[in-house]
Amino acid sequence: MSDGEPLVRWQWIADHGAELADYTALHLRLGLLPVLFGLLVSVPLGILCHRRRRLYPPVLTVANILYSIPSLALFMVFVRYTGLTEQTVMIPLTLYTLSVLVPNVVDGLASVPEPVRLAATAMGFGTVRRVLQVELPIAVPVVIAGVRVAAVSSISLVAVGQLIGQGGLGYYITRGLQLDFPTPIVTAIVLIMLLALATDALLVLAQRLLTPWSRNRVTTA
Amino acid sequence: MIRFDAVSKKYPNGTTAVDEVTVELAEGAITILVGPSGCGKTTTLRMINRMVEPTAGTVSLRGRDIREVDAPELRRGIGYVIQHAGLFPHRTVLDNIATVPLLLGWGRKKARARAAELLELVGLPAEMAKRYPNQLSGGQQQRVGVARALGADPPVLLMDEPFSAVDPIVRAELQTEFARLQKELHKTIVFVTHDIDEAIRLGDRIAVFRDGGRLAQFDTPERLLSHPADDFVAGFVGQDRGIRRLSFVQAAGLPLRDGPVLPVTSPVTAARALDEPWVLVVDDARRPLGWTPVADLPESGTLADAALVPLGHTFSLVGDSARAALDSALLSPARLAVGVDADGAVVGVADAYELTAGAAPARRTDAAGSTVAADSAGGDR
Amino acid sequence: MNDFLNQIRLVADWLTSSAQWHGDEGIPARLLEHLTYSGLSLLCAALIGLSAGLLVGHTGRGAFAVASVANLARAIPTFGLVVLVVTLAGLSTAPVLVALVALAVPPILINTFEGVRGVDPATRDAARGVGMTEWEVLVKVEVPMALPLILLGLRVAAIQVVATATVAAYPGLGGLGRFIVDGLARNDYELVIGGSAVVVALALVVQAAFTALGRAVVSPGLRVSAPKS
Numbered sequence: 001m002s003d004g005e006p007l008v009r010w011q012w013i014a015d016h017g018a019e020l021a022d023y024t025a026l027h028l029r030l031g032l033l034p035v036l037f038g039l040l041v042s043v044p045l046g047i048l049c050h051r052r053r054r055l056y057p058p059v060l061t062v063a064n065i066l067y068s069i070p071s072l073a074l075f076m077v078f079v080r081y082t083g084l085t086e087q088t089v090m091i092p093l094t095l096y097t098l099s100v101l102v103p104n105v106v107d108g109l110a111s112v113p114e115p116v117r118l119a120a121t122a123m124g125f126g127t128v129r130r131v132l133q134v135e136l137p138i139a140v141p142v143v144i145a146g147v148r149v150a151a152v153s154s155i156s157l158v159a160v161g162q163l164i165g166q167g168g169l170g171y172y173i174t175r176g177l178q179l180d181f182p183t184p185i186v187t188a189i190v191l192i193m194l195l196a197l198a199t200d201a202l203l204v205l206a207q208r209l210l211t212p213w214s215r216n217r218v219t220t221a
Numbered sequence: 222m223i224r225f226d227a228v229s230k231k232y233p234n235g236t237t238a239v240d241e242v243t244v245e246l247a248e249g250a251i252t253i254l255v256g257p258s259g260c261g262k263t264t265t266l267r268m269i270n271r272m273v274e275p276t277a278g279t280v281s282l283r284g285r286d287i288r289e290v291d292a293p294e295l296r297r298g299i300g301y302v303i304q305h306a307g308l309f310p311h312r313t314v315l316d317n318i319a320t321v322p323l324l325l326g327w328g329r330k331k332a333r334a335r336a337a338e339l340l341e342l343v344g345l346p347a348e349m350a351k352r353y354p355n356q357l358s359g360g361q362q363q364r365v366g367v368a369r370a371l372g373a374d375p376p377v378l379l380m381d382e383p384f385s386a387v388d389p390i391v392r393a394e395l396q397t398e399f400a401r402l403q404k405e406l407h408k409t410i411v412f413v414t415h416d417i418d419e420a421i422r423l424g425d426r427i428a429v430f431r432d433g434g435r436l437a438q439f440d441t442p443e444r445l446l447s448h449p450a451d452d453f454v455a456g457f458v459g460q461d462r463g464i465r466r467l468s469f470v471q472a473a474g475l476p477l478r479d480g481p482v483l484p485v486t487s488p489v490t491a492a493r494a495l496d497e498p499w500v501l502v503v504d505d506a507r508r509p510l511g512w513t514p515v516a517d518l519p520e521s522g523t524l525a526d527a528a529l530v531p532l533g534h535t536f537s538l539v540g541d542s543a544r545a546a547l548d549s550a551l552l553s554p555a556r557l558a559v560g561v562d563a564d565g566a567v568v569g570v571a572d573a574y575e576l577t578a579g580a581a582p583a584r585r586t587d588a589a590g591s592t593v594a595a596d597s598a599g600g601d602r
Numbered sequence: 603m604n605d606f607l608n609q610i611r612l613v614a615d616w617l618t619s620s621a622q623w624h625g626d627e628g629i630p631a632r633l634l635e636h637l638t639y640s641g642l643s644l645l646c647a648a649l650i651g652l653s654a655g656l657l658v659g660h661t662g663r664g665a666f667a668v669a670s671v672a673n674l675a676r677a678i679p680t681f682g683l684v685v686l687v688v689t690l691a692g693l694s695t696a697p698v699l700v701a702l703v704a705l706a707v708p709p710i711l712i713n714t715f716e717g718v719r720g721v722d723p724a725t726r727d728a729a730r731g732v733g734m735t736e737w738e739v740l741v742k743v744e745v746p747m748a749l750p751l752i753l754l755g756l757r758v759a760a761i762q763v764v765a766t767a768t769v770a771a772y773p774g775l776g777g778l779g780r781f782i783v784d785g786l787a788r789n790d791y792e793l794v795i796g797g798s799a800v801v802v803a804l805a806l807v808v809q810a811a812f813t814a815l816g817r818a819v820v821s822p823g824l825r826v827s828a829p830k831s
Binding site: 295 | 728
C-alpha cells in the first residue's frame with residue numbers, strides 16, 4: 001500500500017453505490033439460500049435423529065467432519081462437478097450449516113417438556129400431528145438460535161467463494177488486493193458484517209413474532 | 222457451642238433476612254431451624270460457615286468469633302449438606318467423599334480409605350465407590366452428600382433442607398438412617414427444613430422463624446406442640462399438633478381399664494353377660510387372638526367356636542408412644558386400643574377419648590404460662 | 603461415480619509423484635508452514651481466550667461484553683480480514699498471525715465463559731461450603747466441569763485457524779493453501795485437487811485429535827446420564 005493512502009476513500013464508495021448494492025444483494029442470496037437449504041435438510045433429519053436416538057451420534061459426527069473441512073478445499077471438491085458457479089459455493093455452505101442446525105433441532109425437540117408430549121398424546125394427537133403442531137413450535141426458539149449462528153457464519157464465509165469467482169462482496173476483497181487499495185476491502189468487510197448483524201437482528205425479531213410465549217426467556221446459542 | 226449474639230443480616234436493598242437473633246445451640250444435639258420460605262432460616266445456617274456474613278452481631282463457635290478464622294479453613298472443619306446434595310459430577314462417589322480430607326492434605330491413600338469407611342457408614346455398598354453421581358438415585362446422592370460432609374469428622378454439621386428433594390418414602394428412610402447415624406456420632410447438627418413434621422421427628426431443639434427473620438420460638442419439639450408461644454407458631458405447627466404431641470408421651474403412663482377381655486375357653490354366655498358389642502378373645506397366656514362381635518356368637522359352646530375379626534394393631538406399653546396407642550384405638554373394630562406388655566399379654570384397653578385425656582399435659586394455671594422462653598424449656602430428652 | 607474414481611486416481615497420482623515430497627514447495631514444507639501458523643496462533647489465542655473466559659465466567663463480570671464480542675467476531679469475514687492485513691502491513695507472517703489469533707480468541711473465550719458459568723450454582727455452593735478457596739473452586743470444580751465446552755471452543759478455533767490459514771495463501775502466504783491457489787491460477791486441476799486432499803486430511807486429523815483429547819480428559823461423570831431412581 002502506498003504511503004499516505006487512507007484506509008477509506010469515501011469518494012470511491014460514493015462512485016460505486018449502485019454496483020455495491022448489486023453485490024450486496026448477490027452476497028445475501030449466496031449466504032442465505034444455503035441456510036434455507038440447510039434448514040430443509042436439518043428439520044427432517046433432526047426429527048429422525050430425535051426419534052431414532054441411535055442415528056444421532058453418527059449423523060452428528062458426519063456433520064462435524066464436514067464442518068471441519070476448510071471452505072477453500074471443499075469448494076474445489078465440487079468445482080469438478082458444478083464448475084465455477086454459484087452452486088459450487090452454496091453446496092459447501094449448506095453442508096456447513098448442518099453441524100449447527102441438526103443439533104439445535106434435536107435439542108429443541110428434546111426441550112419439549114415430557115408432560116406436554118404426554119398430554120398431546122393423551123388428547124389424541126397422532127405422531128405426525130404431534131411433532132408438527134406441538135413439538136416443533138416449542139422447539140422454535142432453540143432452532144432459531146441455531147439459524148442465527150448458521151446465517152451469520154454463512155454470510156461471512158461467502159467471501160472465500162471469490163477464489164472461484166463467486167464471492168458476492170468478496171469481489172471487492174480480491175479487487176482491493178490486486179489494486180493495492182484498501183477502500184474496497186474495508187467496505188466489503190463492513191458491509192458483510194452489517195449484513196450478518198442485520199440478519200441476526202431480524203431473526204431475533206422473527207423469533208419473538210413466532211413464539212410470543214417465550215418472550216421473556218433468553219435464548220442464545 | 223454455636224452462639225448467635227444479636228445477629229442480623231440486612232441487604233443493601235433494605236430487606237432484612239435475619240433480625241437480631243440471639244440463640245445458643247447445644248453441643249451434640251440436633252437443632253432444627255424451621256419456618257416458611259424467606260424467613261431467614263437458611264441465611265442463619267449459612268452464617269455459621271461464613272457463606273453469608275452478618276451485618277450486625279457476632280456468631281461464635283466454641284467461644285471463638287468465627288470472623289477470626291479464614292473462611293475456607295473454617296468450612297473444612299464444618300460439614301455441609303445441601304438440597305440435591307451438590308455433588309461434583311466429574312468426580313467418582315469415592316472422590317466426592319474424599320474431597321475435604323484431600324483439601325486438608327491427608328494424601329490420596331488415606332483420604333480414599335476414609336471415604337470407603339464413610340460410604341459404609343451411610344449405608345451404601347462398596348461397589349458404588351467407582352460410580353459417578355449421575356448414576357445414583359436422588360436418595361443415594363443424598364447419602365453421598367452426608368458422607369462427604371462427614372469427611373474430616375467435623376464436630377459440626379450444617380444441613381440445608383437435605384432431604385426435601387427426594388420422595389416421601391425415601392425421605393422417611395433417610396430420616397431414620399440419619400437419626401441412627403446421630404446416635405452413633407453425636408455431632409452438633411444445625412438442620413434447616415420447611416417441613417414441621419421433619420423438624421419434630423428429628424430435632425432435639427427447634428427454632429421456629431417467622432417472616433422478617435425473627436426467631437418466634439426456640440424450644441423442644443414437645444413444648445412447641447404443647448405450648449406454642451403465639452398464634453403464628455401454633456398455626457405453623459398445624460391443626461393436628463395435639464395428635465402429633467402424643468408421639469412424645471410414653472404409652473406406659475396411659476390409663477387402661479380391664480375391658481371386655483375373655484379367654485378363649487370361656488362359654489359364649491359369659492361373653493353375652495358382659496353386655497358389650499365386642500369381646501377381645503385371648504389365649505391362656507392372655508395374648509390377644511382377635512375381636513368377636515357378640516351379636517354373631519353361636520347359641521352355645523365356647524369362644525373357640527366364635528368367628529374372630531383381626532385385631533388391627535395393638536400397642537406395647539414398653540416403647541410405644543401414646544400416638545401408637547391412639548392409632549390402635551382408631552384402627553380397632555371395637556374402637557378400643559389394646560395395650561400389651563413386653564410378653565405380648567393384654568394389660569388393658571382404652572378408647573380414643575380415654576387415651577387423649579390421659580395423655581393431656583398437666584394444665585398450667587399461671588397466667589404467663591403460654592410464653593415459653595428459650596432457656597426455660599423443660600423436658601430432658 | 604466413474605468421475606469420482608478419476609478424481610481419486612488424480613489425487614493418488616499427485617500424492618505419489620516424488621516431486622511433491624521434496625523442497626520448499628513440497629508437501630512436508632507446506633504442511634510444516636501450515637502447522638506453524640495454525641499452532642502458534644491457536645496457542646496464543648488459547649492463552650488469551652482461556653484466561654479471559656475463566657476470569658469472566660468465575661466472577662460473572664463482563665458477561666455481556668463477552669457475548670457481544672463473540673457475536674461480532676462470528677460476523678467478520680476471515681478472508682477479508684487476512685487480505686486487509688496483508689494490504690495494510692505488507693506480505694509478512696506476523697501480521698497475518700495476529701489476524702489468526704484475533705479470529706481464534708472469540709470461540710475459545712465464549713465457550714470457556716459459558717462452560718464455567720453453566721456450572722450448577724448448587725455445585726459451586728457445595729464447593730465453597732466444603733472449604734475450597736476461590737482458586738480451588740475454579741481449578742478443581744469449574745474447569746473440569748466446563749471442560750467439554752472448553753474443548754469445543756478450542757476445536758472450533760482450531761478449525762477456523764486451519765481454514766483461514768489455507769485462505770491466507772491467496773494474498774501470498776505459504777501453507778497448504780498454496781497448492782490450491784497456485785493450481786487455480788495455473789489451471790492445474792491436479793494440483794488443486796491434490797492440495798485440497800491434503801487440507802481435508804489435515805482437517806480430519808485435527809477433528810480426530812480433539813475427539814481423542816475429549817475422551818482422555820473429560821470426566822466420564824459428565825458424560826453418563828442414566829439416572830436410575
